[in-house]
Amino acid sequence: MNVNIRNNYIAKVAVVVAYFDPGLCRGNGDWHVMGWLNINPGEEVFAFSTTSTTFFIYATDLAGLNHVWQGQDKFANVLSEPFNYCINVAPPGSWRVGMTLIYTGQLYETYTQALFP
Secondary structure: EEEEEEEOOOOOEEEEEEEEEEHHHOOOOOEEEEEEEEEOOOEEOOOOOOOEEEEEEEEEEEOOOEEEEEOOEEEEEOOOOOOEEOOOOOOOOEEEEEEEEEEOOOOOOEEEEOOHH
16 A cells, blocks of 8 residues: 655644554564655655555644644654654664554555644
């Protein structure tokens, strides 16, 4: 399944995603984490491909409006610059963010997750 993220918010957002990838992350938590996807208002971008019906998302606006999409479903270590690694990795200078579970219900060819205010 290809997963796209659509920004329906009024400002540019930065997004972190975590998706199941035991082939790449076996022994390191089985989940692949990557960020930051910077998405303008109204824009939709391809984020990743997966064979799972679940993934996790964290996002924050880049306009200083303090709007955050977060949760307590899974935690990931993030950096201020772009990153791409397994969920059990904690690079120097990273901090933890809480992510929200997204359940698609089935495997679609393409699934789009929209960020709303």
